[in-house]
Amino acid sequence: MFSWPPNYDSCYTLSGVITKEGVGLHSGEKTRVKISPFEKEGYYVSFSDKPDEIFKLNQDLIGSTMLCTAVKLAGRNLYTIEHLLASLAGCGLSYIHIEVDGKEIPLLDGSAIQWVRAFEEVGIKRVPKPKNFIKEINKSMIFNKDSSVIALTPSNKITIISTINFSYKAIGNQTYVIDLNPKSFVENIAPARTFGFKDQFQELSELGLIKGGSLENALVCDGDKWVNPPLRFSNEPIRHKILDLIGDLALVGLPKAQILVYKGSHSLNALLASSLKN
Numbered sequence: 001m002f003s004w005p006p007n008y009d010s011c012y013t014l015s016g017v018i019t020k021e022g023v024g025l026h027s028g029e030k031t032r033v034k035i036s037p038f039e040k041e042g043y044y045v046s047f048s049d050k051p052d053e054i055f056k057l058n059q060d061l062i063g064s065t066m067l068c069t070a071v072k073l074a075g076r077n078l079y080t081i082e083h084l085l086a087s088l089a090g091c092g093l094s095y096i097h098i099e100v101d102g103k104e105i106p107l108l109d110g111s112a113i114q115w116v117r118a119f120e121e122v123g124i125k126r127v128p129k130p131k132n133f134i135k136e137i138n139k140s141m142i143f144n145k146d147s148s149v150i151a152l153t154p155s156n157k158i159t160i161i162s163t164i165n166f167s168y169k170a171i172g173n174q175t176y177v178i179d180l181n182p183k184s185f186v187e188n189i190a191p192a193r194t195f196g197f198k199d200q201f202q203e204l205s206e207l208g209l210i211k212g213g214s215l216e217n218a219l220v221c222d223g224d225k226w227v228n229p230p231l232r233f234s235n236e237p238i239r240h241k242i243l244d245l246i247g248d249l250a251l252v253g254l255p256k257a258q259i260l261v262y263k264g265s266h267s268l269n270a271l272l273a274s275s276l277k278n
Contacts, residue, residue, distance in 0.1 A: 002120040004182040005092055008158070008254070011129040013037040013095035016122030020114065024104030025068065025080050025194075025217070031102025033084070035118075038097040041130035043088065043251070045073060048101040057081075059251050059277040062270060069248055069266050079104040082247030082266070083194075087115035089250035090185035090243075094130045110193035110217040111232075112243055116186050134158075135253035135276055143271040148263040150272050155258045162242050162261040168197065169224035174238035180246070180254070189246070191232050192239035195219035198227060245269050252276040 005012075014037045021032040038044055046054045053074065055061070061071040068080040084105050088096055090112065108114040142151040158180040165173050178184055196218050219236065220227040233239055241264050248269035249255065255276060261268075 002123070004186050006183050007181045008092050008134050010092070010126050011094050011133050012092050012124040013127045014093065014119060014122055015125045018118040018122055020106060020108065020118060022106030022108050023214075023217070024102065025107040027079065027102075027104045029102060029104065031100065031104050031106050033101070033105060034099040036097045036099070037125075038095050041094050041128070041133075042096075043085065043094070044097045045071075045078060046097070046099050047073075047076075048099055051099065054097070057085075057251050059270075059273050062251070062273075069244075069270075077103065080107065081105050082244050083107070083110075083112050084115055084247070085250035086243050086247030087112035087119070087190060089133075089254055090180070090182065090189060090246050091116060091119060091124075092133075092182045093119065093124065094133050095127045107194070107217045110219070111240070112190040113186075116190045130253075132253040135255045137255050137257040141272065141275055143268065143275070145265070145268050145271070148265055148268050149261070150264060150268050151260045152255060152257045152272065153260075155256060158254055158256060159258045160242050160245065160261070161258070162238055162245070162264060164238050164241055164263060166221075166237075168221050170221045170226055171195075171237050174235045176235055176238045176242060178242065185246070188233075189239055189243050192236045192243055193217075193219050193232065194240055195221060195237050198222040249273050249276070 017036045019034045024031050043057045044054050055073045063070045063072040069082040070077050070079040137154040140153045160180055161177045163175040198220055215228040245264055252273045
């Protein structure tokens with residue numbers, strides 16, 4: 001039986017190649033991704049129509065953070081990268097090459113668990129630890145956007161304390177605390193799916209977003225109830241917010257710190273990530 005490491009003391013890559021295809025959340029188009037071990041540290045991306053043009057992902061490439069995280073690569077955008085990056089970083093994987101046929105990473109079931117299960121199928125192998133995979137922190141930081149706040153303080157481990165507060169009764173106030181490591185990520189965060197709101201569907205559709213959203217790849221909240229229960233966890237929304245945070249920090253390294261987040265978002269996460277990139 002496969003067992004994930006209990007900490008990030010070592011770094012790993014995949015022992016084989018995996019391929020996944022599915023629909024992109026915002027484009028609604030079918031997209032295909034091949035993930036392979038790579039000889040250099042970090043996360044590298046190429047497109048199937050230009051396989052020899054390979055980009056190393058870094059925080060400076062982050063473009064849009066509206067309802068997803070996108071990177072700009074030589075004149076084209078790659079959207080919704082955060083769930084895949086969260087699955088890689090959360091599992092302690094680096095030295096990775098991602099080849100994309102399309103313009104968006106497939107949403108799959110809206111969580112990271114299908115990526116994780118694919119990793120388990122091919123196995124992992126130890127590699128030299130990247131310099132920026134786990135980032136040592138020597139000072140406290142705090143950022144805010146309107147009523148949303150994210151703060152970071154040095155620690156000897158990675159602890160995330162996240163809170164959300166929605167007027168929708170089905171969600172309400174939720175707080176979740178996790179000491180992050182590959183094992184706890186896989187068990188407690190990876191299965192948590194993205195979520196949206198029935199009353200916002202029309203507005204987002206008119207903006208050209210969520211064309212690929214469905215009841216199979218996202219939880220949909222309708223005020224005091226869920227349109228498509230059951231939930232995988234009673235507090236699945238807050239766990240997914242942590243999943244997004246991990247994905248948004250993956251390109252700068254998971255900070256060895258206590259991270260407190262109130263009403264987190266991709267744009268707020270990006271403020272913290274940008275401050276950690278050097």
